[in-house]
Amino acid sequence: MSFQPNQIKQLAQRFPSDFTFGSATASWQIEGSSATRGASVWDDFAAVKGNIKDGTVADPACDSVNRYKEDIELLKYLGVDTYRFSVSWPRVYDFKNDKPNQEGLDYYSNLIDGLIEADIKPTLTMYHWDLPSELQEKGGWQWSGITDEFEKYAELLASNFADRVDTWATLNEPWVVSFLGHATKIHAPGLGDPRAGFISAYYQMVAHGKAMRVLRAHNANRAGTVLNLTEIITDFESCTDAVKHVDNLQNGIWLDMLSGRGISEFTKQATGEFTDWSFVNEEELKLASEPIDFLGINYYTPNRIEPAEDVQEFIVGQEPEVYPGTRDVRFVSREPKSLMGWEVRAESLTNTIRATAKALPGVPLMITENGGAFPDEIDGDEVHDPQRTDYYFQHLSACADAIDEGIDLQGYYCWSLMDNIEWAEGLEKRFGIFYVDHSTQKRTAKDSAKFIRELLASR
Ligand code: NOJ
Numbered sequence: 001m002s003f004q005p006n007q008i009k010q011l012a013q014r015f016p017s018d019f020t021f022g023s024a025t026a027s028w029q030i031e032g033s034s035a036t037r038g039a040s041v042w043d044d045f046a047a048v049k050g051n052i053k054d055g056t057v058a059d060p061a062c063d064s065v066n067r068y069k070e071d072i073e074l075l076k077y078l079g080v081d082t083y084r085f086s087v088s089w090p091r092v093y094d095f096k097n098d099k100p101n102q103e104g105l106d107y108y109s110n111l112i113d114g115l116i117e118a119d120i121k122p123t124l125t126m127y128h129w130d131l132p133s134e135l136q137e138k139g140g141w142q143w144s145g146i147t148d149e150f151e152k153y154a155e156l157l158a159s160n161f162a163d164r165v166d167t168w169a170t171l172n173e174p175w176v177v178s179f180l181g182h183a184t185k186i187h188a189p190g191l192g193d194p195r196a197g198f199i200s201a202y203y204q205m206v207a208h209g210k211a212m213r214v215l216r217a218h219n220a221n222r223a224g225t226v227l228n229l230t231e232i233i234t235d236f237e238s239c240t241d242a243v244k245h246v247d248n249l250q251n252g253i254w255l256d257m258l259s260g261r262g263i264s265e266f267t268k269q270a271t272g273e274f275t276d277w278s279f280v281n282e283e284e285l286k287l288a289s290e291p292i293d294f295l296g297i298n299y300y301t302p303n304r305i306e307p308a309e310d311v312q313e314f315i316v317g318q319e320p321e322v323y324p325g326t327r328d329v330r331f332v333s334r335e336p337k338s339l340m341g342w343e344v345r346a347e348s349l350t351n352t353i354r355a356t357a358k359a360l361p362g363v364p365l366m367i368t369e370n371g372g373a374f375p376d377e378i379d380g381d382e383v384h385d386p387q388r389t390d391y392y393f394q395h396l397s398a399c400a401d402a403i404d405e406g407i408d409l410q411g412y413y414c415w416s417l418m419d420n421i422e423w424a425e426g427l428e429k430r431f432g433i434f435y436v437d438h439s440t441q442k443r444t445a446k447d448s449a450k451f452i453r454e455l456l457a458s459r
Contacts, residue, residue, distance in 0.1 A: 003385050003393050008451070011393065012458040014016035020121070020411035021076065021456055022082035023433065024369050024432035025064070026128035026172065029420035031088060033065035034058040037104055038090030038441040040130035041140070041181075042423075045188030054426035062420050063441050065107060072114045074417060074434050074443060076158065079456040082121040082166065084368060084413050085111065086128035095134035105160055112164050121166035122355055122411075123368075125226065126150075126157060126211060128172040129181075129188070134324040136189055141177065141200035147284075154214040162218035169296055169368065170211040173228040175250065179322045186317070186424055194274040194324035200282055203258045209287025216290075226296035226368045227254050227358055234305040242305055242329040244456035245270055249323045255359040260289035274324055294410065295360055296368030299349050299395075301342035305329045308324070315341035316425060338372040341430050353402040353409060366411035370395050373429035374424065376446065383435045383446040393449055396455070414452060418443055 003011075028042045034057075046057045064071055075083050091104035112122045114261040127150070135149055154170070165287055180187040183197030208225050215223040232247040234240070248267060256264055262285055263277055271277075303318055308328045312319055318331040318341075333343035349370070356365060374387040392414065404410050419432035427438055436442070445453075 001393075002390050007393075008454050009458040011396055011400065012455050014397075015403065015459070017459070018410075019222045019403075020081045020366070021262075021452075022080045022084055022121075022123060022411065022413040023078065023417040023452075024084035024123075024413040024415050025417050025420065026086040026125065026131040027088035027091070028058060028061075028128070029093075029416070029422070030064040030418065031060040032058065032060040032063045036065070036091070037088055037101065038093070038095055039133040040088065040090050041133060041136045041188040042130050044133055045134070048190075051188075051190065052424050052426050054428055056421050056426040058421075060151035060441070061238055062418055062436055067441065068107075068111050069114060070443065071417065072111075072118050072120070074445075074449075075115075075120050077445065078433075078449060078453050080120060080452075081393065082123050082411070082413070083115055084123035084125060084167075084169070084415070086125035086172065087157060088130050089127065090132040091130070092156060093153065095132050100156060106380070109160065112161060116164060117239070121133050122161075122164065123167040123169065124157070124161065124165045125169040125172050126154060127170065127207075129177060131189075133422055140189060141182065141203050142196055144203070144279075146203050147207040147381075151214060153211040158199045158214050158218035158220060162215070166221055167294070168215055168220050168223040170208040170215075170223070170225045171204055172226045173298055174201060174208075175228050175254065176202060176317075179249070179324075180317060183260055183324050184321050185307060195323060197207070198271060198275045198277070199279055201253060202257075202277075202285070205254070205288035206284050209290045212290040212292065213287075222293045224292040224294040224363075225258070225362050226298060227251075227252075228298040228300075229352050230299060231351045231355070232305065232347040233302050233348070236305075238307055239305045239329050242326055245326055246303060246305065246323045251355070251359070255356070257285065257288040258292070258295070260286070270325055283401055292363060294364045294366050295356065296366050297352065297356060298369035299352055299414070300340075300370065300372065301333070301338070301368060302345050302348035304332050304334065304343060306332050311342060329391075338374055338391075340373050340388075340425070344372065344391055344394070346398040349395050350401045352403065353399070353407055357407045364408045364410045366409065366413070367399060367410075368413050369415035370412065371415035371431050371433075373431050376419075376430050376435055378437070378444060381444055385446045385448050388446065388448040389451045392451060406427055
């Protein structure tokens, strides 16, 4: 470990008393019980051999539909202020019979009540990638009608839960949906069409805006959205243009739409070989800049760029194809790295927070996900995970550095509460602070969970 036990208290004291600590999960990654809901693009994607590395499917995941009470106990053990979970759209709406699914709504209602009873604030993500299959058949995020569907979905959630949810996030990481799911075939729906990537970026952001209006109409307590933003770095002058291009696709286009800058000339030129953006309706695009109460940043690793060579390193989600139009460079990462091939570099988190605060002045920020997949060995009731614990120490310190600079950073969520389905990587990559035995569903606190518990207790 790179820190001394007495430094935990010092770190805790660096955060203001109203700073919110939490932990996060997402529906498809933990719920299981797919028979009690409709199908999503992730079920369809997982059904195709080879799409998910180890052949993992939605069931049983962490069986959280049946074990949510046990999961609330884990949160109580940690002493967190909030829990970020996502709603599975096909669990709350039955597209086959065109009506809400009461059993699904009851599940989330009970979860929310259980959290409130435990004095844990619910943070609800509306869309964490599990698009109903019926909507994908109509064209999914490339279909102009999708934003009205999302508005109806927001209405369903807000009318059921706005009285009890503390914090709402409309989308989670639209970049991933666009560039891993549409531009390439790494994620569902697996299209491999760069133009589709840009169309889906636009419609997701319009959908976000429509959902924001619904949330306002229901007096939602706090509402915003979640982007995966990061710093793009290089040691090579010859890579400067590529850095600008990747930075724009990773950070720029989303922050531009959110802040009302729309689609920039730079973006239009840089993407001209794939699209002329003629699907954009300027009036509709304004919706994407509906005022938000916070922006959530999911941060894991920087992107490091070097001149191209034949060998592309193994780094999940980082290769030139996922940034359409990127040429003559490759993505690399330096030690220390996580099992995803992601470089551990906490100063890039501070830099990302600073850059975001500059791009979106006046909007409070939260780190809605941060964490890592590292090798875990379970030994009886113990899991020693010094790399993950260190990661948390360093990245929380990086957040405190941003606060010291005067940036309005209001919260931090660990990804993830427990080991779960890491999308196309399957069950093998464990991000949890609780270890999950996937054959018995037993949850065991890793040392990193004990660290978080101690940190929160020393506030
Ligand atoms: C971001 C995503 O929101 C989450 O679902 C995923 O598991 C983590 N990153 C780790 O890759």
